[in-house]
Amino acid sequence: MSKLLLDRLKAQFGDKVLETSSFRGDEVALLDKSVWKAAATFLRDDPRCACDYFVDLSVVDFPDEDEEKGRFSVYLIVYSTTKKHRVRIKTRLFEAAPELDSVADVYVGANWGEREAFDMFGVKFAGHPDLRRILMYEEFVGYPLRKDYPANKTQPLVEYREGTFDKLGPFLPDEGMPFDRAPVDPKSSSH
Amino acid sequence: MGDMTMGGGESGFFTTKLESLLGWARKYSLFQYPFATACCGMEFFAAAGPKYDIARFGAEAPRFSPRQSDVLWVVGTISQRQAPALKRIYEQMLEPKWVISFGTCASCGGFYDNYATLPGIDKIIPVDVYIPGCPPRPEAVLDGLMLLMDKIGRGDKTPAVLKNTALPEGVPEKLEQLYQIRMKGKAPVSPEE
Numbered sequence: 348m349s350k351l352l353l354d355r356l357k358a359q360f361g362d363k364v365l366e367t368s369s370f371r372g373d374e375v376a377l378l379d380k381s382v383w384k385a386a387a388t389f390l391r392d393d394p395r396c397a398c399d400y401f402v403d404l405s406v407v408d409f410p411d412e413d414e415e416k417g418r419f420s421v422y423l424i425v426y427s428t429t430k431k432h433r434v435r436i437k438t439r440l441f442e443a444a445p446e447l448d449s450v451a452d453v454y455v456g457a458n459w460g461e462r463e464a465f466d467m468f469g470v471k472f473a474g475h476p477d478l479r480r481i482l483m484y485e486e487f488v489g490y491p492l493r494k495d496y497p498a499n500k501t502q503p504l505v506e507y508r509e510g511t512f513d514k515l516g517p518f519l520p521d522e523g524m525p526f527d528r529a530p531v532d533p534k535s536s537s538h
Numbered sequence: 539m540g541d542m543t544m545g546g547g548e549s550g551f552f553t554t555k556l557e558s559l560l561g562w563a564r565k566y567s568l569f570q571y572p573f574a575t576a577c578c579g580m581e582f583f584a585a586a587g588p589k590y591d592i593a594r595f596g597a598e599a600p601r602f603s604p605r606q607s608d609v610l611w612v613v614g615t616i617s618q619r620q621a622p623a624l625k626r627i628y629e630q631m632l633e634p635k636w637v638i639s640f641g642t643c644a645s646c647g648g649f650y651d652n653y654a655t656l657p658g659i660d661k662i663i664p665v666d667v668y669i670p671g672c673p674p675r676p677e678a679v680l681d682g683l684m685l686l687m688d689k690i691g692r693g694d695k696t697p698a699v700l701k702n703t704a705l706p707e708g709v710p711e712k713l714e715q716l717y718q719i720r721m722k723g724k725a726p727v728s729p730e731e
Binding site for chain 2: 482483484491496498499500501502503504505507508
């Protein structure tokens, strides 16, 4: 249905539209990063696109594809509340220069989306009014949703207490205090 | 009344230790500070509501200032970013003070083994009673509260985990009977199928 949107993008940006796909109503266009903001503005302002509703902006990390295509795939999903169509535009960024034009002044909702993308993946958005971490704390080092960040590495703000801890608690199952009741026999429990 | 012993016979007085008397008084008037951060909070509200009625134990009064409360209920997941706030609240409480770790996430981080979550509040503050469950049922919450009251009465400061409790005598047999009645006439299900 909204092949129209992809045709409009191709007519407007020519060979800056690197590839398009359309699958069961999901229209996707991969753009060159130089037209990123222009494409977002075009989708909002063109009367036949009229995509007035920001849905999502985030990043997917492909650490193995940095050499040929670029490691980070930034995507933006917008929707038209009048024409009832939706489109996703994507662009690829290399790890050496993860920078992109901000669309926060085109779509207001992209403000926090871009902050999250910066917080989790370290993508920097040029022209963003307030590019700070949004979920993690300022003291956090690194970008936790990059695939090369260790999944369970923590950076505590409060120093942990003295003592030996593991994930199962600081004591064995039969330690702690006595409490005046019989333990359950797991074989007989039928509840 | 703990180890208070009647010493006066019919003359109407008894002797005790001061700690026992204080413990007995404290355990029936616990003012709580609920630090509810996640889905366990719903179960905490259920335990505090009229059906389960935590007021029976004298622990119904929430104080929304840590300076006025005796028990800190840590209810739900604590993120690393939140840990300084929790530690500060704990430090603002006056002695004597107790901490209940409500649910798996507060006790050990639960399944959040990742960059954002504190793996158990005992990493930053001492805990008196751990109530396991995801979330624990109100019965377990009340059980944990009774465990804490028991500890306070005895002056015991070791950390305690709420353990499973046995069903009352005769109940497992009754459940087995009900199960047999319900499954009557139905083909047995073999594990291979």
